[in-house]
Amino acid sequence: MKIVLVGFRGTGKTSVGRLLAERLALPFFDTDTLIERRAGVSIPDIFGRHGEAHFRALEREVVASLRDAEGVISTGGGAVLDPANVADLRRDGRVFLLSAPPDVIQERIAGSDRPGLTNLPPAEEVQALLAARKEAYIGAADVCIDTGRRTPGEVADMVLREAGISGDEKSERNTLLERFALADIGDMVDRDPGLMVCAIAGNPCAHSKSPLLYNRLFARFGMRYHYTRFEWPDAGAIVRLASLLPTKGLSVTIPFKADVMRHLDLVDSHAAAIGAVNTVIRCGGRMYGYNTDWLGVRAPLAHRRGGRAVVLGAGGAAAAAVYALLSLDMDVTVLARTPDAARRLAERFTCRWGGLDEFRGSDADVVVHATPVGMEPDTRSLLSASDFRAGTTVFDLVYTPPETPLIRAAKEAGCETIPGTEMFVHQAVAQFRLMTGIAVTPELVREMLR
Template identity: 85%
Template sequence: MKIVLTGFRGTGKTSVGRILAERVGLPFFDTDARVERRAGMPIPEIFRRHGEARFRALEREAIASLRDAEGVISTGGGAVLDPANVADLRWHGTVFLLSAAPDVIQERIAGSDRPGLTDLPPAEEVQALLARRKEAYLGAADACIDTGTRTPGEAVDLILRQIGGDAGLSPDDRQERNVLLQRFGLADLGDMIEQDPGLRVCAIAGNPCAHSRSPLLYNRLFAHFGMRYHYTRFEWPDAETIIRLANFLPLKGLSVTIPFKADVLRHIDEVDGHAAAIGAVNTVVRCGGRMYGHNTDWLGVRAPLAHRRGARAVVLGAGGAAAAAAYALVSLDMDVTVLARTPDAARRLAERFGCRWGGLEEFRGSDTDVVVHATPVGMEPDTRSLLAPRDLRAGMTIFDLVYTPPETPLIRAAKEAGCETIPGTEMFVHQAVEQFRLITGIAVSPALVREMLL
C-alpha cells in the first residue's frame, strides 16, 4: 500500500502522516527530510545558499526514489506543481490533498524560518500561492481532506474510512445509487467499487456518447500510469440525473459532451474563466465534494491552428463547440465570422466575442482562409456535409471537429479540393492532453495520446 499526503505548509502532512503510518503498520517517508539528508543542511539553508531551483531538483530526486515504495509519503505542496512528481506519486498510490483555510495556515506557519517564495507579506503570500496552486492540487489528488477544523487523529480516521471504501453514503443513498447504476446499465460498476474500495471513477457524460473513444483512451492512460481508476460512460437524457449519480460515486472527473456542455454549468460549484467566457464546460474535476468546471475544447481547436494566426476564419455552428472554436480563433487574432442555420443563434454567439455573423448560405470560400466545422453534421451515421465541393479551394484549412468517422464527408471533399485538412481527432487529442492534466495532475504528450488511441 502506498498513501501520499500533499498540501500547503501547515496543513498537517507530517503529523497526520506519522499517525497514519503507525495505524496501518507501514513506514513513513518525509520528502523534506530526505532532501535535508541529501543536501546535508536544513531546507531554509538550501533556499538561502542555492535558491528554490536547487531545492526543487533535490525534491524531484527524493520523490523519484519513492516511486515504488510501500508506505505513507508526506511531500511538500510545491512538489505537485511538477507533473513528473505527480506521475511518480500516483504510481500505484492513493494521493490525499490536505487543506485548510488561509488564515489557519498562516497561524500555523507563523514564525517559520523558511524564506518566502514571493515578495508579498506572509498572509498575502499564502493566499496568492493557494490560488496559484489550486488547479494542480485538485488534479493531483484522489481525495481532499480539510484539516483546518480537524485534529490529526480525526484526519487519519477520515483517510482510513475512505481507503476502506466508506463513501459516507446513507442506506437510502446507497440504494438510490444502485438503482441509478441499474438504469444507466452500469450495475457492474457498483460491483467494481465494492470489490476495490480504492477505485476512483471517471466518465463521459452525454446523450449520445456510445461512440466516444474517451473510455478507450483514459483506461489505457490510467493503466500506463499505474492508477486505480476506471473510465465509463454516463449516457442519459438529462444532466441533473448524471450529476446526482456522480455524487454517489468515488468520482474524480467527467468529460462532458453534447448536449450537456451548457446545461452542466448550473451544477458546478466553481467555473474557471475560460469556461465562463465560452459558456460551456467539457471537463469537471471533483474533489472534497465540490465540482470544478473547465473548458479544454478551445485548446483542442487552438493548438492545431496556431500556424494560421491572423487568418480570416469561419466557424460553422453556434453551439458549445462553436463557442469554444470562436474563443480559440479570437485568441489567435483571427478575423472570425460565425455562420449558423439559425442566424439569430449565430448573432448571439458572435456578439459575445466581437465577431461577424450570418446564415450558412452566406459562406464565401473566396473570403475564407480557415473553416472550423462545429456541428454534429457528418457524425456517423450522418453522411451529409454543410459545405459543397464548390465552396472549397486549395490553400484553405478545413478543421472538422467531428471525429467519428475519422474521415468525414467534409474532410474527404476538402482533401479532393487541395485544402489543408485537420480531422476532429486532433481536437480530441489536444483537448484530452489538457483534460487529463486537470483530472490527474499528470502531463501527457499529444504523441502518447495518439499512440493510446491506436
C-alpha cells in the same frame, strides 16, 4: 499500500502521516526530511545558499526514489506543480490533498524558519500561492480533505475511511446505476474501495473514444482508475450519480456542455467566457468546471494566427472554436443554419455572423466545422468541394469517422485538412492533466488511440 499526503505547509501532512503510518504499521517518508538528508543541510540553508530551483531539483530526486515505495508519503504542495512528480506519486498509490483556510495555515506556520517563495507579506503569500496552485492541487488528488477544524486523528480516520458514503446514499447510487445500466460499476467500487471513477457524460456518447484512451492511460501510469460512460438524457441526474460514486472527473459532451454549468460549484474563467464546460473535476465534495475544447481547437491552428476564419455552427463547440480563434488574433465570422443562433454567439464575442447560405470559401483562410453533421452514422456534409478554394485550412471537429464527408470534400478541393481527432488529442492532453495532474504528450495520446 502507498498513501500520499500533499498540500500546503500547515495543513497537517506530517502529523497525519505519522499517525497513519503507525496505525497501518507502514514506513513513513517525509520528503522534506529526505531532502535535508540528501543535501546534508537544512531546507532554510538550501534556499539560502542555492535558491528554490536547487531545492526543487533535490525534491524531484527524492520523489523519484519513492516511485515504487510502500508506505505513507508526505510531500510539500510545491512538489505537485511538477507533473513528473505527480506521475511518480500516483504510481500504485492513492493521493490525498489536505487543505485548510488561509488564516488557519498562516496561524499554523507563524514563526517557521522556512523562507518565503515571494516578496509578499506572509499572509498575502499564502493566499497568492493557494490560488496559483489550486488547479494543480485538485488535479493531483484522489480525495480532498479540509483539515482546518479537524484534529490530526480525525483526518487520519477520514483517510482510512477513504471518504465512504452512507447506506441511504448507497441505495440511491445503486438505483441510478441500474437506470444507467451501470450496475457493474457499483460492484467494482464495492469490491475495490480505493477505485476512482471517471466518465464521458452525454446523450448519446456510445461513439466516444474517451473510455479506450483514458483506461489505457490510467494503466500506463499505474492508477486505480476506471473510465466509463454516463449516457442519460438529464445532466442533473448525471452529476448526482457522479457525487454518489468516488468520481474524479467527467468529460462532458453533447448536449450537456452548457446545461451542466448550473450544477457545478465553480466554473473557471475560460469556460465562463465560452459558456460551456467539457471537463468537470470533483474534489472535496465540490464540482469544478473547465473547458479544454478551445485548447484542442487552438493548438492545431497556431500556424494560421491572424487569418480570416469562419466557424460553422453556434453551439458549445462553436463557442469554444470562436474563443480559440480570437486568441490567435483571427477575424472571425459565425455562420449557422439558424441565423439568430449565429447572431447570439457572434454578439458575445463581437464577431460577424450570418446564415450558412452566406458562406464564401474564397474569403476564408480557416474554416472550422462545429456541428454534429457528419458524425457516424450521419453521412451528410454542410459543404461540398465546390464551396472551398485551394489553400484554405479546413478543421472538422467531428472525429468519428476520422475522415468525415466534409474532410473528403475539402481534400478534393486542395485544402489543408485537420481531422477532428486532432482536437480530441489536444483537448485530452489538457483534460488528463486537470483530472490527474499528470502531463502527457499529443504523441502518447495518439499512440493510446491506435
